Amino acid sequence: MLVLLTTPAFSQSAPQLGKAPVKDVVGAMTLQEKAQLVVGMGMQLPPSVPDSIRNRMKTSDAKKYSLPVAGAAGWTHPFPRLGIPSMVLSDGPAGVRIQPIRNQDSSQTYYATAFPVARLLASTWDPSVVQDVGKAYGEEAHEYGVDVALTPALNIHRNPLNGRNFEYYSEDPLIAGHMAAAMVEGIQSQGVGTSIKHFVANNQEANRNSVNTTVSERALREIYLKGFEIAVKNAHPWTVMSSYNRVNGTYTSQRHDLLTTVLRDEWGFKGFVMTDWTGGDDPIAQMNAGNDMLQPGNDNQINQIIDAVQSGKIDKETLDRNVTNILNIILKSPAFKGYDYSNNPDLHAHAKVARHAATQGMVLLKNDNALPLKKSTHIAAFGNTSYDIIIGGRGSGQVNQAYKVQLNQGLSDAGYNLDQYLKKDYKKYIKKAKANRPKSQGFFSPPEPIAEMPINTQRANEEATNNDVAVITLGRNSGEGADRAQSDFYLTGKEQSLIKAVADAFHAQGKKVVVVLNLAEPVDIASWRDDVDGILLAWQPGQEAGHAIADVLSGKVDPSGRLATTLPVDYSDVPSASHFPGTPANDPKQVIYKEGIYTGYRYYDTFDVKPAYEFGYGLSYTTFSFDNTKLSSSSFGGKLTVTTQVTNSGNTAGKEVVQLYLSAPSNGLDKPSQELKGFAKTKLLQPGASQTLSFELTPADLASFNPQTASWEAAAGTYTVRIGASSRDIRQSQTFKLDSKLTVEKDHDVLHPGSPINELKPKSGK
Numbered sequence: 001m002l003v004l005l006t007t008p009a010f011s012q013s014a015p016q017l018g019k020a021p022v023k024d025v026v027g028a029m030t031l032q033e034k035a036q037l038v039v040g041m042g043m044q045l046p047p048s049v050p051d052s053i054r055n056r057m058k059t060s061d062a063k064k065y066s067l068p069v070a071g072a073a074g075w076t077h078p079f080p081r082l083g084i085p086s087m088v089l090s091d092g093p094a095g096v097r098i099q100p101i102r103n104q105d106s107s108q109t110y111y112a113t114a115f116p117v118a119r120l121l122a123s124t125w126d127p128s129v130v131q132d133v134g135k136a137y138g139e140e141a142h143e144y145g146v147d148v149a150l151t152p153a154l155n156i157h158r159n160p161l162n163g164r165n166f167e168y169y170s171e172d173p174l175i176a177g178h179m180a181a182a183m184v185e186g187i188q189s190q191g192v193g194t195s196i197k198h199f200v201a202n203n204q205e206a207n208r209n210s211v212n213t214t215v216s217e218r219a220l221r222e223i224y225l226k227g228f229e230i231a232v233k234n235a236h237p238w239t240v241m242s243s244y245n246r247v248n249g250t251y252t253s254q255r256h257d258l259l260t261t262v263l264r265d266e267w268g269f270k271g272f273v274m275t276d277w278t279g280g281d282d283p284i285a286q287m288n289a290g291n292d293m294l295q296p297g298n299d300n301q302i303n304q305i306i307d308a309v310q311s312g313k314i315d316k317e318t319l320d321r322n323v324t325n326i327l328n329i330i331l332k333s334p335a336f337k338g339y340d341y342s343n344n345p346d347l348h349a350h351a352k353v354a355r356h357a358a359t360q361g362m363v364l365l366k367n368d369n370a371l372p373l374k375k376s377t378h379i380a381a382f383g384n385t386s387y388d389i390i391i392g393g394r395g396s397g398q399v400n401q402a403y404k405v406q407l408n409q410g411l412s413d414a415g416y417n418l419d420q421y422l423k424k425d426y427k428k429y430i431k432k433a434k435a436n437r438p439k440s441q442g443f444f445s446p447p448e449p450i451a452e453m454p455i456n457t458q459r460a461n462e463e464a465t466n467n468d469v470a471v472i473t474l475g476r477n478s479g480e481g482a483d484r485a486q487s488d489f490y491l492t493g494k495e496q497s498l499i500k501a502v503a504d505a506f507h508a509q510g511k512k513v514v515v516v517l518n519l520a521e522p523v524d525i526a527s528w529r530d531d532v533d534g535i536l537l538a539w540q541p542g543q544e545a546g547h548a549i550a551d552v553l554s555g556k557v558d559p560s561g562r563l564a565t566t567l568p569v570d571y572s573d574v575p576s577a578s579h580f581p582g583t584p585a586n587d588p589k590q591v592i593y594k595e596g597i598y599t600g601y602r603y604y605d606t607f608d609v610k611p612a613y614e615f616g617y618g619l620s621y622t623t624f625s626f627d628n629t630k631l632s633s634s635s636f637g638g639k640l641t642v643t644t645q646v647t648n649s650g651n652t653a654g655k656e657v658v659q660l661y662l663s664a665p666s667n668g669l670d671k672p673s674q675e676l677k678g679f680a681k682t683k684l685l686q687p688g689a690s691q692t693l694s695f696e697l698t699p700a701d702l703a704s705f706n707p708q709t710a711s712w713e714a715a716a717g718t719y720t721v722r723i724g725a726s727s728r729d730i731r732q733s734q735t736f737k738l739d740s741k742l743t744v745e746k747d748h749d750v751l752h753p754g755s756p757i758n759e760l761k762p763k764s765g766k
């Protein structure tokens with residue numbers, strides 16, 4: 001393997017990174033070297049990428065150097081004379097994205113573990129699970145020679161059609177922030193850096209490279225920045241990746257107020273900021289804004305930066321600051337430490353982590369005595385994805401894993417009797433359909449999905465006669481480069497016919513029908529849920545998919561996943577539906593976040609729109625009761641502790657997620673009817689067992705951002721603490737008083753939208 005830390009004899013007189021103070025190293029760098037350090041080395045793209053994209057991105061540097069870790073996304077320039085090695089940057093977020101076979105030599109492979117997608121991980125509501133995934137991910141990155149993992153991604157689920165929602169955690173910034181923090185902690189505990197991305201308000205793929213996101217300061221602060229703030233303050237990521245889009249008129253990578261005032265001055269970020277790949281259009285503005293590194297980088301950017309320093313458009317001090325930020329991170333990197341990576345991570349151990357995590361985030365939506373499946377049940381498994389499972393989304397978030405466990409395999413391994421005749425037909429059908437469809441044009445043009453295999457009444461009746469239960473799997477995929485079409489929210493005619501034929505046949509014989517949803521994005525469920533007996537939302541569960549789904553269907557693992565994003569009844573119910581992806585709709589130049597702070601449950605609850613399944617929802621095979629919710633005081637004196645007791649009131653062991661929502665008095669800024677301010681998952685509780693959980697409320701939890709004063713304020717009055725099993729299943733509540741208005745924090749008056757936005761407001765709002 002190639003470790004680019006070399007210190008040739010001729011360079012001994014120059015100050016060496018790690019030996020001399022960083023400022024001396026910076027002082028010894030030539031302008032050319034500094035400009036190269038702040039610009040990446042170009043990119044080697046996978047062979048599937050069309051030439052049009054390849055030619056645009058490839059630089060002479062990428063050809064010149066033999067870059068280590070094939071398939072990584074970016075590299076930094078090495079300067080052997082100063083003891084500065086090259087760092088390897090690799091995607092993200094479902095696992096290490098590198099090339100599995102190099103130079104057509106399969107005697108040594110570089111497969112990576114495909115973990116469950118972020119959407120599933122957030123549904124665990126358990127940061128410790130996410131941290132364990134992070135540790136395994138970090139170990140893998142370390143052993144494959146990666147210095148910075150380009151993950152986690154924590155943009156907000158603003159609209160269900162965003163093609164990259166699978167990479168993101170939640171519609172709620174508290175969940176997104178804490179999940180991202182857990183991932184950063186896990187990965188960085190292994191000595192590898194992270195890059196939290198995409199900073200910020202990059203919530204669609206349509207025209208992502210240039211669209212202007214127009215959003216109020218309040219929505220930015222409370223919804224879109226909040227998760228990043230939590231991750232930065234709690235977990236100290238080595239790097240931040242600015243996003244492709246503009247915010248309020250300016251590319252994020254070119255906004256000093258975003259990258260310096262907010263990120264560093266207000267939040268205390270100490271690492272370096274890199275662009276998203278080819279993001280922004282002005283290297284000078286990027287350098288000045290505090291976007292320390294441009295990725296993947298090209299010679300033109302290097303030359304522009306050199307010219308700008310010479311002509312005074314970039315101060316020497318500014319470039320030195322950016323160089324210093326980068327060198328401080330290089331000092332921590334495995335490359336700098338000369339880590340002799342093995343290319344042999346413990347994939348076996350990581351597969352177990354992936355399987356466990358997957359079971360923890362699946363959400364049981366419906367169960368009319370259909371699940372868990374009894375031992376040795378005869379199962380008729382319908383649906384293409386029962387035999388062709390989707391383990392993760394597409395694009396830079398795709399992983400090259402060694403294998404994936406199909407659902408049919410998982411069910412057989414769990415001891416179920418699968419209808420072999422059906423299996424054979426599906427396999428044959430899928431093979432033929434794949435052979436006949438047009439080939440993938442690469443990364444950004446995936447192949448068409450295969451239509452569901454038709455099942456007629458006669459076939460459905462035969463299967464019902466020969467089996468005890470039907471499992472129908474429905475799949476959806478999406479990815480980088482495109483949003484989903486609105487029609488993708490609805491089931492196809494073939495999917496609807498499949499459910500109907502199977503449900504009619506099995507129900508006629510008194511047998512149950514279970515649907516497994518193998519997708520990462522909301523689809524219509526309300527229109528067909530009454531036709532089936534059980535629905536498990538398995539998400540895109542990573543390479544151990546079949547085993548993990550079987551673990552939950554069989555009851556080996558109690559389903560303890562809860563929705564971290566609302567599932568709407570209809571697409572038109574989504575608060576951003578009327579103005580996504582912006583105008584003009586076929587080529588959006590601008591998207592206005594007219595719904596303001598009313599994203600997700602904040603909207604559905606405040607405006608009384610009933611979702612199909614609400615935020616926080618999910619069933620177990622057991623039941624839980626909530627008692628003894630107590631506050632440490634009935635008036636707020638700077639801090640308040642909330643305790644509540646959860647008891648397993650059912651017959652099998654399980655875990656519950658306890659959610660704390662807060663409702664504020666109505667005499668201040670307009671507020672959502674309630675907001676999530678705390679959450680915790682119980683340990684595995686045996687029937688009858690209890691656990692007391694405790695939450696702390698701080699002044700910041702009471703406050704909202706007032707753009708008039710650029711400060712976080714909490715109105716005086718009565719607050720209600722609502723403890724529940726979902727946002728609409730509140731089991732206990734208690735109130736406390738805040739005697740007088742609090743100004744919790746004063747921030748900088750930045751990030752204005754230019755002209756005011758006519759934002760959605762509740763009728764009683766001010």
Ligand code: BGC
Pocket residue numbers: 073091092150197276277396
């Ligand atoms: C994506 C990033 C990714 C980068 C490098 C970009 O297209 O938006 O998330 O890290 O490519 O692959």
